[in-house]
Amino acid sequence: MTRRLALVGLGPGDPDLLTAQAARVLNEVDHLLVADKTAQHPGTADLIAMREEICRRHVRGPWHLVAVPDPERDRDDPTDYAGAVRDWHEARAIAFEATLLEHPGDAAILVWGDPSLYDSAIRLADRIEERGVVDVEVEVVPGLSSVQLLAARHRLVLNAVGGPITITTGRRLLEDATAGDNLVVMLDGSLTCRRLPERAAWNVWWGANLGSADEVVVAGRLDRVVEEIAARRAEARAARGWVMDTYLLRRA
Ligand SMILES: C[S@@+](CC[C@H](N)C(=O)[O-])C[C@H]1O[C@@H](n2cnc3c(N)ncnc32)[C@H](O)[C@@H]1O
The missing domain is CATH 3.30.950.10 (Tetrapyrrole methylase, C-terminal domain)
Known part of the structure; x- marks a missing residue:
């Protein structure tokens, strides 16, 4: 069965800056997924807490937030930067795919700011779609950048x-x-x-x-x-x- 995968722009941090459309989508899906970079950057736990605050303000009833551990990016090879990024994108797609398999239903990926600007969520969703392991229909919900x-x-x-x-x-x-x-x-x-x-x-x-x-x-x-x-x-x-x-x- 085709599942909904919404890439939801949350805006740059202030819960008041979430759009009405984004709030509606967050209320409609079963799981809220967020890339978790805390293993590499412990300070970023705060960024997950800020996303939780946005959910607290806008999602009625309980919500299910899943932190998807972000794979390590190989930064040690300056001669093959593009290759390192490609491998990292693939590893991320596999990690999100595994999360979607583990949690059936519709999902939203919580994107900082707007998905169109220096963010990998759209490429990630394209890759998940291409791999064909999970059948998803992808939509983009813009946010304030x-x-x-x-x-x-x-x-x-x-x-x-x-x-x-x-x-x-x-x-x-x-x-x-x-x-x-x-x-x-x-x-x-x-x-x-x-x-x-x-x-x-x-x-x-x-x-x-x-x-x-x-x-x-x-x-x-x-x-x-x-x-x-x-x-x-x-x-x-x-x-x-x-x-x-x-x-x-x-x-x-
Ligand atoms: C990975 S990019 C994500 C951009 C995001 N998609 C957007 O629409 O703003 C992260 C960069 O966005 C900028 N940024 C994101 N949030 C910000 C904020 N609250 N205040 C200032 N700059 C921010 C910074 O330049 C940061 O290095």
Whole structure:
């Protein structure tokens, strides 16, 4: 029998930011699945607790949350990054497939933010479908992304009038900043904007742990505020054991 597999965007942390559609789907399915990275990153137990809080607020009656242990990713082979990612995606598909076999009925995978942005849930579901071991009908339920919340907190229009916007990662920032002058940076574990040449030529709008009780935002000319951002970032990480931050960089 075909089972429903919904990929539900939860928004970036604040239970108030869950959409009505997402809340409806969470109430309709039998199991709520969440990737569990606590073995690799113990601090992320907090992120599972935040998802539970969202369920507490929005799911009527009891719910069944299943934490699916995330397989280890082989980061030791820089010569075959793509291969390491491919193997990891396959291992994740097998882990979720095993969970679905163990728990019959409809399921939702709880996705941080929106599934369309730097998230592997859609590829994961595609792979589960392709493997054909579990018969699933996949649907995507959009959520508010951290990028939208960053823009709201700073009262920003992300693009300049009629202009483009690049969404990139810390890993690619130095290269992408040579071509773009309006960039959103995500997945930046080391505040790469500190290494940009001509820091006085950029403005930054930064936000960490947006949507949580201890969210922090800073904006200004990059050379003037970057050390404050580094300090606030370090404080946020020390307080929770993890920090997630996103920023817009725009050439002044
Ligand atoms: C794996 S990506 C997931 C993005 C997510 N799908 C979204 O729509 O926001 C994780 C990155 O998203 C950003 N992020 C997620 N939640 C955030 C939050 N609450 N505050 C600031 N940035 C956040 C950070 O750049 C983090 O490194």
